[in-house]
Amino acid sequence: MVDIQIATFLLLGVVGVAAQQVGTYIPENHPLLATQSCTASGGCTTSSSKIVLDANRRWIHSTLGTTSCLTANGWDPTLCPDGITCANYCALDGVSYSSTYGITTSGSALRLQFVTGTNIGSRVFLMADDTHYRTFQLLNQELAFDVDVSKLPCGLNGALYFVAMDADGGKSKYPGNRAGAKYGTGYCDSQCPRDVQFINGQANVQGWNATSATTGTGSYGSCCTELDIWEANSNAAALTPHTCTNNAQTRCSGSNCTSNTGFCDADGCDFNSFRLGNTTFLGAGMSVDTTKTFTVVTQFITSDNTSTGNLTEIRRFYVQNGNVIPNSVVNVTGIGAVNSITDPFCSQQKKAFIETNYFAQHGGLAQLGQALRTGMVLAFSISDDPANHMLWLDSNFPPSANPAVPGVARGMCSITSGNPADVGILNPSPYVSFLNIKFGSIGTTFRPA
Ligand SMILES: *[C@@H]1O[C@H](CO)[C@@H](O)[C@H](O)[C@H]1NC(C)=O
Ligand SMILES: *[C@@H]1O[C@H](CO)[C@@H](O)[C@H](O)[C@H]1NC(C)=O
Ligand SMILES: *[C@@H]1O[C@H](CO)[C@@H](O)[C@H](O)[C@H]1NC(C)=O
Ligand SMILES: *[C@@H]1O[C@H](CO)[C@@H](O)[C@H](O)[C@H]1NC(C)=O
Ligand SMILES: *[C@@H]1O[C@H](CO)[C@@H](O)[C@H](O)[C@H]1NC(C)=O
Ligand SMILES: *[C@@H]1O[C@H](CO)[C@@H](O)[C@H](O)[C@H]1NC(C)=O
Numbered sequence: 001m002v003d004i005q006i007a008t009f010l011l012l013g014v015v016g017v018a019a020q021q022v023g024t025y026i027p028e029n030h031p032l033l034a035t036q037s038c039t040a041s042g043g044c045t046t047s048s049s050k051i052v053l054d055a056n057r058r059w060i061h062s063t064l065g066t067t068s069c070l071t072a073n074g075w076d077p078t079l080c081p082d083g084i085t086c087a088n089y090c091a092l093d094g095v096s097y098s099s100t101y102g103i104t105t106s107g108s109a110l111r112l113q114f115v116t117g118t119n120i121g122s123r124v125f126l127m128a129d130d131t132h133y134r135t136f137q138l139l140n141q142e143l144a145f146d147v148d149v150s151k152l153p154c155g156l157n158g159a160l161y162f163v164a165m166d167a168d169g170g171k172s173k174y175p176g177n178r179a180g181a182k183y184g185t186g187y188c189d190s191q192c193p194r195d196v197q198f199i200n201g202q203a204n205v206q207g208w209n210a211t212s213a214t215t216g217t218g219s220y221g222s223c224c225t226e227l228d229i230w231e232a233n234s235n236a237a238a239l240t241p242h243t244c245t246n247n248a249q250t251r252c253s254g255s256n257c258t259s260n261t262g263f264c265d266a267d268g269c270d271f272n273s274f275r276l277g278n279t280t281f282l283g284a285g286m287s288v289d290t291t292k293t294f295t296v297v298t299q300f301i302t303s304d305n306t307s308t309g310n311l312t313e314i315r316r317f318y319v320q321n322g323n324v325i326p327n328s329v330v331n332v333t334g335i336g337a338v339n340s341i342t343d344p345f346c347s348q349q350k351k352a353f354i355e356t357n358y359f360a361q362h363g364g365l366a367q368l369g370q371a372l373r374t375g376m377v378l379a380f381s382i383s384d385d386p387a388n389h390m391l392w393l394d395s396n397f398p399p400s401a402n403p404a405v406p407g408v409a410r411g412m413c414s415i416t417s418g419n420p421a422d423v424g425i426l427n428p429s430p431y432v433s434f435l436n437i438k439f440g441s442i443g444t445t446f447r448p449a
Helices: 004-012 083-089 097-101 343-352 364-374 420-425
Strands: 032-039 043-053 060-062 090-092 103-106 109-113 122-129 141-148 157-163 220-223 226-233 236-242 250-253 294-302 311-320 323-326 376-383 431-441
Touching (some): 043 103, 083 090, 097 103, 109 122, 109 376, 157 431, 226 294, 226 364, 236 311, 364 376, 376 431
Parallel strands (some): 032 431
Antiparallel strands (some): 032 043, 060 090, 103 109, 141 294, 141 431, 157 226, 157 376, 226 236, 294 311
């Protein structure tokens, strides 16, 4: 690691301060995104929110110059002999949202392009101000947004979801983290992802297994409760709450990172209309026509109709061409004919599909409700799935299983679809748009039929 840039930048006096630092080569200008808050008496008011790119997608370089801290062989051994030293010597820099990542906003619309130059996929968070994520207290509230999935084929996932990240990205809790929410730090979800480069203010150096010059997995994971409002493409959609033993962001190692039996319920309790017996509800030309934009409404019902009650039900509606479309009704032997998520629904579904109810084992809706009460961060992403080709969302899963077995068929995509190797030949180039995000008391964000 002999870097002529170090000498140059020392001379220029461009020297960082200390720990999971902030780089100064590219200014960080958060794109504006208008959102609305609604009340029964006051109607909806627009506020000018911003978005920020996840830290994991950023250039990490020496505080003394342009040497990258991550290489195809993993973390640079001089800058990053261990996680704490690495956080001291390495900085996260600003990004060019549109030109590098294909992330653009206009008024109340956010568009995430899948392929932009050499970049594949992205994840952004909604902010309250330039150094904090916005946290949504969801109990006894509803969320509405419009989505355009028309250019999202099999194998891709345009997601809108909540995660129990720290509002400041962990900056105040962990002195090693000087970058904070301004640079998109502190990601966590119910898969306890081990590809997160910095966790709890330290680089994930130990045990790092590089998969590319910017990606890999370390021995630590970053866990927290996750509520997948919308994971979808033009052929399938799922609404999936997940629970964790600790709702808030928690670093895991060893068996605590293991899916379902560790800190978090990685499987979740999903509502996917196709999987639950209505194969013609959502798709091109179907009841919810994915060739056109539509509105997705999600309501968080509590035991006493107040924001202090227990979460008892998650309801879903769609609105398209001015018509309110109730969620599809379950048609599977052993599961009640319902169209919302409750603890009994989860328990019946898990039995009918012969799966373990890890959702209940980690506390079920009551536990999730605690996270909704505290407040969760809103994330948007577009991604492919190298490991499972998104077949768990839009095809048969496991792909080798008999699709006649209840729970196996989840969407109309072929079991050979979704291979990231096919991404380069996709045309037209895939993107997802989320528009008109509205949040407020029940019944205020859309007009019921
Ligand atoms: C590193 O990751 C690759 C790809 O995911 C995997 O095949 C390999 O087994 C991993 N190696 C170690 C030592 O974990
Ligand atoms: C898993 O978490 C529990 C509870 O926090 C802790 O007592 C235990 O040591 C952890 N196990 C590992 C392998 O880190
Ligand atoms: C699927 O949902 C649509 C819209 O609610 C409904 O008209 C149709 O009958 C449902 N089909 C089945 C098989 O349940
Ligand atoms: C909550 O409100 C609904 C109507 O919106 C009503 O049917 C229900 O009885 C109420 N529940 C409680 C516990 O007050
Ligand atoms: C919420 O559930 C807990 C545990 O079941 C119970 O003690 C509490 O009274 C409930 N709160 C409300 C407002 O229903
Ligand atoms: C439920 O699905 C079966 C086929 O699996 C179908 O024959 C039946 O009409 C469906 N019921 C409803 C209410 O749509």
